[in-house]
Amino acid sequence: MSYQLRREEVVDAAGLRAMLEHSPGQAAQAILAAAGQGVLEAQLLLGQILLDGQGIEADEVVARRWFGIAAQGGSAMAHNMLGRCLEHGWGGEVNLAQAAIHYAHAADAGLDWGMYNLGNLLATGRGVPANQAQALGCYEQAAQLGHAKSMNLYGRYLEQGIATTASPARAVRWYRRSAEAGDFRGMFSLALVLVERGEVAEAGPWLERARVEGNLNFLRSALVTLQGAGPVLEAFAARYAEEIEQHRF
Known part of the structure; x- marks a missing residue:
């Protein structure tokens, strides 16, 4: 049975997002109906829930299609998400240039995530000249703009003097x-600098938070750094x- 959308259900996106938290199936129907009405x-939300399989069966191909529709409608976040689909091959071929x-x-x-993702391609020369x-x-x-991951990378460029004058x-x-904004890589970067300064007591809690909150790829790269960083960081x-x-389990 198709879901009949009532006008009050699409007053704002916040209502649809809130509905996803407590009733994802119903929310997915409402989002699908609203998306179909333009x-x-x-x-944008439909693309995201199709990508995540939240309240609806996951379908990366259709997710990419809806991100494309929303991008054509002028959604900055949809452009960003379509870019991620193209970068990672979600729902189709990888196309880094696109x-x-x-x-x-x-x-x-003006979308911070778009700036961050574009910066990553420019930094690595993927899809664009480095x-x-x-x-x-x-x-x-x-x-x-307050983007936590970009704060860490901006700090790295400043620390290492990449394309700018070094400013530790x-x-x-x-x-x-x-x-402080919650990025585990930022926590790790800060901790390493604090250790270099001899401020191990302050560095410890940041290293622990990064360990608990970091993903597997981060943990592996961090371990390599820690293993070569001397006796203070052995523990x-x-x-x-x-x-x-x-x-692993």
Whole structure:
């Protein structure tokens, strides 16, 4: 039986998002109906729930299609999500050059995630010529908007003097902002700097939070760093190794 959308159910996207929390199946029907009626935010939401399989059977192909429809309607986040589909091959072939175009649309519209994702392509030369100065600009813009992951990367560019004059003091400030905003990589970056300063007591809690909150790829790369960082961090390296073992099961 098809879901009959009532006008009051599409007053704002917040209502649909709230419905997803407590009644994902009903929310999915409402979102599907609203998307079919041309509600831009519902089209974006439909792409997301199809990608995640939230309240509806996951379908990356159809998710990509709805992100494309919402992007054509002018949704900056839809451009960003379409870029991610193109970058990672969700619902179709990988096309990094097209991903960069959609990230650029999102970034030009002022979306921090678009700036961050475009910065990553520019930093690595995937889909676009490598350009560290432009990558730095993307990360800085996103960091200024409060994007936690970009704060950490902007800090790294400042610490290492990539495409800019090195400024360790400014780097630490951005690492701290990233860590306090909840980015586990920012926590790790801040902790390493604190250890270098001899401020191990403050570094410890940040290393522990990063260990608990970080994903498996992060844990593996962090472990390599910790294992080569001297005796002060040996105990943390052991805990990171244990965490990686737990992620295997």
